[in-house]
């Protein structure tokens with residue numbers, strides 16, 4: 001029987017990063033993955049394929065709607081080749097997954113394919129094609145991730161009533177895609193198919209889309225997506241989803257409690273994800289799982305069993321790849337006796353629609369709830385020279401700073417390339433910068449980043465220069 005210092009169960013961004021860091025720190029490491037490709041949800045059916053489709057559909061949309069205004073004429077009709085777009089996405093995915101395999105080999109990490117399940121707290125059975133092998137692991141990291149959640153009354157047939165996994169590989173552009181859930185997945189994939197020509201209707205239970213983000217971002221994003229042709233029903237409670245041949249009928253109660261009926265040919269259910277521990281046999285090791293299915297951990301990300309840790313989507317907190325990665329590094333370093341730290345308040349959140357939405361720190365709603373006195377500085381993207389040059393004029397940047405100390409408490413952005421711009425806010429906040437600090441730093445001209453400086457100027461004595 002092979003013995004390892006550490007076994008990692010699951011090869012998503014949490015698991016594979018943990019494995020690399022463990023190996024770097026001199027631990028003999030194995031990674032167990034039930035699928036034949038490494039990379040987990042993020043690389044196979046999440047972040048990477050969704051961004052590949054967002055980028056491809058963005059090019060298509062530009063060619064159809066925006067080239068002309070830039071003086072670019074295409075003789076003949078711009079045509080969509082969905083099969084080719086999907087093939088490209090698949091090749092981006094496989095190259096990325098191969099990259100993870102390369103990193104495992106480079107770091108001398110044993111990759112074991114099969115479903116990992118605890119035999120006891122130091123032994124793991126790995127089953128593949130009816131055969132089981134057992135390894136001994138002094139320590140184990142559970143990184144088994146998450147799966148799409150569903151509503152109890154919906155029959156996900158995975159053909160027409162689908163999750164993100166199927167939406168990433170449709171063979172045709174829907175005529176009318178009904179999206180249940182106006183969160184990250186619904187809006188990103190809704191925008192992909194809207195750009196490719198589908199009618200898209202989003203049904204959201206709460207009173208605004210992306211409800212966990214600052215309400216200024218929800219408002220602006222909904223406005224822009226409406227302009228792009230996406231329809232919204234907020235404060236609307238779905239009651240039933242039925243399939244009749246190729247037709248999907250969604251019934252819901254709207255904000256006035258009036259029944260509405262939507263008919264489409266596809267229904268994307270994107271109402272969140274649930275932690276995944278099926279088949280793990282956590283009981284055999286005595287690992288506690290809470291009532292929501294999450295593996296319980298303490299502040300060291302250690303379970304109730306002292307040699308077993310858990311990270312990523314399977315534990316509490318944001319279900320984000322970069323959060324899982326930070327936790328992977330954190331656990332490896334903790335095991336090695338170091339004292340790492342994660343500032344959960346500074347994990348940025350991004351929605352990769354166009355315009356992109358990005359945020360870090362506290363929302364205005366949170367500050368109000370916590371009774372913190374704050375100042376606000378806002379700057380509209382349309383006032384930037386760079387935005388006018390590109391034609392990407394939608395959006396704004398909002399900085400919230402402590403009323404007395406001027407410390408930046410939250411940064412909320414919507415606009416072109418804000419997914420990348422948010423890194424400046426994270427850096428500033430990690431170093432506990434004041435709005436004045438950001439306002440006094442030189443930002444290259446003409447860039448979208450100038451809006452960060454201008455919002456900081458607005459937050460300090462209302463002295464934005466270009467508005």
Ligand code: FAD
Nearest residue numbers: 010012014034040041042046047116145312313319320321
């Ligand atoms: P996962 O990536 O879910 O990996 C878990 C792995 O464990 C899987 O490979 C699974 O097969 C394996 N596994 C489970 N049980 C066992 C077992 N018993 N034995 C062996 N293997 C097992 N996040 C972002 O930050 N940015 C994005 O742009 C983004 N886009 C997304 C788009 C979509 C459509 C989706 C669905 C998610 C997206 N996410 C994004 C979220 C991101 O994918 C997750 O937060 C991230 O993958 C979590 O990483 P993880 O390592 O915890 O788990």
Ligand code: NAI
Nearest residue numbers: 181182183184185186203204205270271272273319350351
């Ligand atoms: P989500 O939590 O982002 O959004 C779910 C939405 O569905 C919410 O707005 C919620 O109010 C709504 N909802 C819940 N129940 C409903 C109901 N009965 N009827 C109508 N609406 C309902 O979840 P989503 O979009 O499924 O994504 C899952 C996870 O994947 C997210 O937590 C996110 O962290 C991660 N992800 C991250 C991405 C990124 O970082 N860009 C991209 C895609 C996914």
